[in-house]
Amino acid sequence: MAALRIGIAGLGVxxxxxxxxxxxxxxxxxxxxxxxxxxxxxxxxxxxxxxxDVSGVAWFDDPxxxxxxxxxxxxxxxxxxxxxxxxxxxxxxxxxxxxxxxxNKAMLAEHGAALARAAEEKGVSLLFEAAVAGGIxxxxxxxxxxxxxxxxxxxxxLNGTCNYILSEMAAKGLGYPEALEGAQRLGYAxxxxxFDVGGIDAAHKLVVLGLVGFGxxxxxxxxxxxxxxAVAREDILCADALGYAIRLxxxxxxxxxxxEMRVHPALVAASHPIARTEGADNIILLQSDPGGxxxxxxxxxxxxxxxxxxxxxxxxVARGVRGPVMRAPAPKIAPATLLPADRQMSRCYLRxxxxxxxxxxxxxxxxxxxxxxxxxxxxxxxxxxxxxxxxAASVVITTHLAPVGEVRKAVAAIAARPFSRARPQLIRxxxxxx
Amino acid sequence: MAALRIGIAGLGVxxxxxxxxxxxxxxxxxxxxxxxxxxxxxxxxxxxxxxxDVSGVAWFDDPxxxxxxxxxxxxxxxxxxxxxxxxxxxxxxxxxxxxxxxxNKAMLAEHGAALARAAEEKGVSLLFEAAVAGGIxxxxxxxxxxxxxxxxxxxxxLNGTCNYILSEMAAKGLGYPEALEGAQRLGYAxxxxxFDVGGIDAAHKLVVLGLVGFGxxxxxxxxxxxxxxAVAREDILCADALGYAIRLxxxxxxxxxxxEMRVHPALVAASHPIARTEGADNIILLQSDPGGxxxxxxxxxxxxxxxxxxxxxxxxVARGVRGPVMRAPAPKIAPATLLPADRQMSRCYLRxxxxxxxxxxxxxxxxxxxxxxxxxxxxxxxxxxxxxxxxAASVVITTHLAPVGEVRKAVAAIAARPFSRARPQLIRxxxxxx
Numbered sequence: 001m002a003a004l005r006i007g008i009a010g011l012g013v014x015x016x017x018x019x020x021x022x023x024x025x026x027x028x029x030x031x032x033x034x035x036x037x038x039x040x041x042x043x044x045x046x047x048x049x050x051x052x053d054v055s056g057v058a059w060f061d062d063p064x065x066x067x068x069x070x071x072x073x074x075x076x077x078x079x080x081x082x083x084x085x086x087x088x089x090x091x092x093x094x095x096x097x098x099x100x101x102x103x104n105k106a107m108l109a110e111h112g113a114a115l116a117r118a119a120e121e122k123g124v125s126l127l128f129e130a131a132v133a134g135g136i137x138x139x140x141x142x143x144x145x146x147x148x149x150x151x152x153x154x155x156x157x158l159n160g161t162c163n164y165i166l167s168e169m170a171a172k173g174l175g176y177p178e179a180l181e182g183a184q185r186l187g188y189a190x191x192x193x194x195f196d197v198g199g200i201d202a203a204h205k206l207v208v209l210g211l212v213g214f215g216x217x218x219x220x221x222x223x224x225x226x227x228x229x230a231v232a233r234e235d236i237l238c239a240d241a242l243g244y245a246i247r248l249x250x251x252x253x254x255x256x257x258x259x260e261m262r263v264h265p266a267l268v269a270a271s272h273p274i275a276r277t278e279g280a281d282n283i284i285l286l287q288s289d290p291g292g293x294x295x296x297x298x299x300x301x302x303x304x305x306x307x308x309x310x311x312x313x314x315x316x317v318a319r320g321v322r323g324p325v326m327r328a329p330a331p332k333i334a335p336a337t338l339l340p341a342d343r344q345m346s347r348c349y350l351r352x353x354x355x356x357x358x359x360x361x362x363x364x365x366x367x368x369x370x371x372x373x374x375x376x377x378x379x380x381x382x383x384x385x386x387x388x389x390x391x392a393a394s395v396v397i398t399t400h401l402a403p404v405g406e407v408r409k410a411v412a413a414i415a416a417r418p419f420s421r422a423r424p425q426l427i428r429x430x431x432x433x434x
Numbered sequence: 435m436a437a438l439r440i441g442i443a444g445l446g447v448x449x450x451x452x453x454x455x456x457x458x459x460x461x462x463x464x465x466x467x468x469x470x471x472x473x474x475x476x477x478x479x480x481x482x483x484x485x486x487d488v489s490g491v492a493w494f495d496d497p498x499x500x501x502x503x504x505x506x507x508x509x510x511x512x513x514x515x516x517x518x519x520x521x522x523x524x525x526x527x528x529x530x531x532x533x534x535x536x537x538n539k540a541m542l543a544e545h546g547a548a549l550a551r552a553a554e555e556k557g558v559s560l561l562f563e564a565a566v567a568g569g570i571x572x573x574x575x576x577x578x579x580x581x582x583x584x585x586x587x588x589x590x591x592l593n594g595t596c597n598y599i600l601s602e603m604a605a606k607g608l609g610y611p612e613a614l615e616g617a618q619r620l621g622y623a624x625x626x627x628x629f630d631v632g633g634i635d636a637a638h639k640l641v642v643l644g645l646v647g648f649g650x651x652x653x654x655x656x657x658x659x660x661x662x663x664a665v666a667r668e669d670i671l672c673a674d675a676l677g678y679a680i681r682l683x684x685x686x687x688x689x690x691x692x693x694e695m696r697v698h699p700a701l702v703a704a705s706h707p708i709a710r711t712e713g714a715d716n717i718i719l720l721q722s723d724p725g726g727x728x729x730x731x732x733x734x735x736x737x738x739x740x741x742x743x744x745x746x747x748x749x750x751v752a753r754g755v756r757g758p759v760m761r762a763p764a765p766k767i768a769p770a771t772l773l774p775a776d777r778q779m780s781r782c783y784l785r786x787x788x789x790x791x792x793x794x795x796x797x798x799x800x801x802x803x804x805x806x807x808x809x810x811x812x813x814x815x816x817x818x819x820x821x822x823x824x825x826a827a828s829v830v831i832t833t834h835l836a837p838v839g840e841v842r843k844a845v846a847a848i849a850a851r852p853f854s855r856a857r858p859q860l861i862r863x864x865x866x867x868x
Contacts, residue, residue: 017724021582028582031649033763129579135726137571137579145563145571148455148462148745215465273707273731290451290738292569297707297729304724311582323753329467 004318005071007040009063009089010078014103014130015043016050017303018076018310023052029311034318042066042089063089067096074099074125074317076310082106094118094126101313103130103306109207113217113333116325126325127313132205133158133282135305136298137312141286142213143327149291151213151327155251155432156284157277158205160300161196162228162248164188166236166265167278170245175233188279198227199248199263206250206263213286214252215328216336218261224341226264235425238351238381238396239267245275249430258339266430267349273297274432285432293433342405347376347429350397350407352414353421360419361395367417371410373402393421398429438752439505441474443497443523444512448537448564449477450484451737452510452744457486463745468752476500476523497523501530508533508559508751510744516540528552528560535747537564537740543641547651547767550759560759561747566639567592567716569739570732571746575720576647577761583725585647585761589685589866590718591711592639594734595630596662596682598622600670600699601712604679609667622713632661633682633697640684640697647720648686649762650770652695658775660698669859672785672815672830673701679709683864692773700864701783707731708866719866727867776839781810781863784831784841786848787855794853795829801851805844807836827855832863 006022008015021028022038029036042060060066067075067089075093077100079086087107093100100119102108108115108131119126129139133156142151157163161183168179180197183189195201203223210218228248239246244267253260268274273295277283282300287293299305326333354360361378368375376398399407411424440456442449455462456472463470476494494500501509501523509527511534513520521541527534534553536542542549542565553560563573567590576585591597595617602613614631617623629635637657644652662682673680678701687694702708707729711717716734721727733739760767788794795812802809810832833841845858 021724028584031762031766032581033758033766136728137575140574140579141571144750145574145746146742147466147749149742150462271705273710273729276707288742290455291742292733292736292739294570294732295707295730297731299726299728302726305726308580308583308722308725312579315581316578319755319757321753321755321757323750323755324467328465332465332467 003035003037005037005039005073006076006314007066007069007072007074008038008076008078009042009066010080011041011043011050012078013303014306014310015078017307018078019050019054020052021307021311029315032315034315036314036318039071040066040069064092067093067098072098074101074314076314077102077104080104080106082110087111090115091118094122094124097122097124099125099317101127101310101317103128103310105131105204105208108211109204109220112208112211113330116330116333119325120330123322125317125322127316129313130306130309132208133284134300134302135309136282136284136296136300137309138284138296139212141294141296142209146286146288146291147327149288151286151288153251153253153287154209154213154284155249155253156282157247157274158202158250158282158300159196159248160280160282161189161193163277163281164279165197166228166231166246166248169233170236170240173233176229176231197229199225202248202250202263206252206261210252210261210336211333212326214254214259214336215326215333216259217333218336218338222336222338223261223263228265230425231265231427232425234394235351235427238394239349240270241379241381242267242396242398243270244268244429245270246427247274247277249274251430255339257343258337260339260344262341262344264428266428268430268432272432342403342408344404345401346404347401347431348399348404348407349427349429350399350411351425352395352397353393354395355419355421363417363419364395364397364414367410367413368399370413371406373407373410374400376400404428437469437471439471439473439507440510440748441500441503441506441508442472442510442512443476443500444514445475445477445484446512447737448740448744449512451741452512453484453488454486455741455745463749466749468749470748470752473505474500474503498526501527501532506532508535508748510748511536511538514538514540516544521545524549525552528556528558531556531558533559533751535561535744535751537562537744539565539638539642542645543638543654546642546645547764550767551764553759554764557756559751559756561750563747564740564743566642567718568734568736569743570716570718570730570734571743572718572730573646575728575730576643580720580722580725581761583722585720585722587685587687587721588643588647588718589683589687590716591681591708592636592684592716592734593630593682594714594716595623595627597711597715598713599631600662600665600680600682603667604670604674607667610663610665631663633659636682636684636697640686640695644686644695644770645767646760648688648693648770649760649767650693651767652770652772656770656772657695657697662699664859665699665861666859668828669785669861672828673783674704675813675815676701676832677704678702678863679704680861681708681711683708685864689773691777692771694773694778696775696778698862700862702864702866706866776837776842778838779835780838781835781865782833782838782841783861783863784833784845785859786829786831787827788829789853789855797851797853798829798831798848801844801847802833804847805840807841807844808834810834838862
């Protein structure tokens with residue numbers, strides 16, 4: 001059997017790791033029973049040292065030309081970005097009848113359904129294990145492991161940068177700006193961190209998981225997204241006192257009213273594995289029927305795990321594995337009936353700064369009652385509990401389940417009252433099973 | 435495309451759930467883009483009500499005849515047992531060029547390598563996601579997700595009965611015999627529980643994971659197996675005081691000295707997800723390079739999750755997915771170089787009953803020193819710590835890493851000294867990452 005000829009478009013840290021794996025450690029592929037060879041590469045900078053001799057590999061300045069090369073059977077796209085050269089190369093590859101392996105979550109989130117249709121029409125593979133949660137084989141688990149189960153919920157922590165910042169805030173008592181600065185200094189956060197801390201990166205991944213797991217097409221605009229920028233040191237301290245940690249979570253959940261798709265910071269029980277995710281760790285919880293409750297935890301990023309996931313896809317291509325790109329064949333992918341954020345039910349955490357706390361609490365309780373929101377707990381964190389960190393003027397309330405829109409209205413009403421000293425904080429509480 | 439014709443041999447709880455899924459809920463398979471039909475069934479009792487009309491399905495008294503039927507393309511073996519009718523049916527199916535899906539861990543542990551060779555020679559699929567950890571797609575994660583990574587460790591909790599008994603002992607302060615009796619009364623443990631509580635069930639699963647993950651053939655006799663029968667209520671209490679829970683763990687680990695394959699009770703950090711496994715939950719930790727550290731947790735048993743896993747395999751067969759049965763092609767499967775239990779390194783927990791504790795401790799310390807074992811901690815649990823539960827005469831020692839054989843020798847020396855009031859207890863401590 002002839003070797004599967006691989007063209008790699010994009011040679012950043014993951015592309016470089018993959019290139020070295022294929023060229024210097026090809027025996028690993030042979031041990032898996034497949035014959036694969038890199039025949040073409042493309043990147044922005046031809047001269048950069050990639051730690052391996054590439055003189056025997058054809059160079060392309062243009063990734064689209066690489067995708068069309070007759071010496072390439074499978075294009076590995078590691079350029080990134082929803083459109084531009086990445087999408088052009090992938091579309092060209094599919095049109096030319098070549099298999100595609102990609103780690104590009106943004107492209108899949110925006111054009112996944114269309115690309116799946118194109119690939120299935122051409123009878124080629126389009127695999128993307130590395131696009132979501134790096135080294136965790138979640139796409140396989142959803143697409144194949146749960147192929148016959150009805151997935152009712154996909155939830156998790158999908159962004160390592162936010163983990164890092166929130167863990168640092170908790171561990172060192174830092175405020176958000178200082179923790180972000182530290183993350184940038186260490187290279188965990190980009191100079192422009194909005195994609196990560198603003199929740200867009202996690203939302204892209206959630207859209208891809210929805211496409212694979214629920215078989216529905218949602219746009220980024222369908223996801224209600226809140227970032228972690230407004231999480232304060234005080235919230236981390238108060239959450240801790242209540243037995244919670246704060247993480248940026250992504251949730252896709254089928255309800256009788258429609259599909260919830262949301263990314264936001266949430267209080268999660270400190271004892272739950274989700275609260276244990278640190279740094280580049282990702283975690284995913286799947287609920288399916290009759291599959292049950294599944295938890296997957298592992299590296300969400302990093303060149304090694306990501307290159308390993310890309311390699312797993314390459315091996316599937318080489319083995320001739322052909323199935324629907326998503327969980328169901330592309331023609332069955334439908335638009336989703338979404339449940340808007342305001343109608344989603346949630347327990348909530350409120351941190352209020354009240355000028356005259358004892359007197360104001362009656363007003364707060366009335367505002368909540370006016371919106372039919374019942375109070376689960378009320379706490380006035382004292383200085384004594386957190387020596388040297390003044391949260392004395394705060395009142396922290398947790399609510400029972402309520403429509404988020406009603407909680408928001410109540411919070412707005414509280415903010416408008418004269419006893420409110422600062423903008424109230426509202427963070428959802430997510431009670432994960434197990 | 436013609437339907438994939440399924441013959442199910444064995445209609446217990448899992449077989450019954452699968453049968454209903456295929457007959458009453460076939461749309462789930464159609465939604466996944468495959469056309470599958472049950473054409474034949476076989477079980478011990480033809481008359482039992484299986485909650486579905488099977489009059490349109492051919493009945494076979496003999497599963498081997500079912501396996502040879504010209505109306506069957508894929509045999510699903512759910513009979514169980516390493517040999518007998520299960521193995522006869524699977525061998526007959528492969529010989530007849532039919533695909534096989536099985537949940538039979540005992541058969542795979544004893545004959546997996548030979549069956550893999552036979553299936554690959556015939557060019558048929560042999561899939562077994564449900565054989566290990568029920569609804570957790572661990573076989574996929576190992577065989578495909580980590581296809582190019584070198585797996586260095588596979589560890590986990592693979593037996594739900596032991597979870598149940600150990601959790602009950604911890605939660606209710608029961609002794610082992612009472613907890614076992616309770617498990618039997620509720621149907622969590624068999625009348626003859628030795629397979630589960632003696633560690634054989636977990637060892638079978640570990641051998642299968644070793645075959646898939648390490649690509650090595652080991653026999654049950656190669657696994658050092660200890661059950662949970664000797665774990666006492668006092669051990670659970672003392673472990674708790676030290677910040678640990680006790681679980682029956684299975685570990686396959688590559689070391690420079692050879693492969694460790696072992697099943698035994700162990701102290702695991704109470705904060706680790708492994709200590710949180712309750713009832714039918716299973717958990718698996720994978721270490722691989724460059725894949726990193728992966729944790730999978732979910733239902734290890736139950737008709738729904740198991741039937742879901744079997745269905746995932748059926749879908750792979752229907753989609754024409756063909757790869758090596760194990761992680762590497764069968765001819766590459768080699769015997770393992772094993773590291774015997776006595777030479778394995780471990781931290782250990784010792785609970786000693788000493789007649790005259792203060793005076794005897796010097797003797798104990800000397801016995802440990804004689805075997806070059808250094809003490810990490812020493813504790814004398816007092817009655818006060820566990821009101822009403824007398825562990826006052828106990829001395830609990832935790833050691834630093836030492837060869838298990840040396841610890842055993844030291845324990846034997848201590849047992850032989852006149853100050854030993856009862857057989858010393860020795861349980862390993864396993865410090866899992868994360």
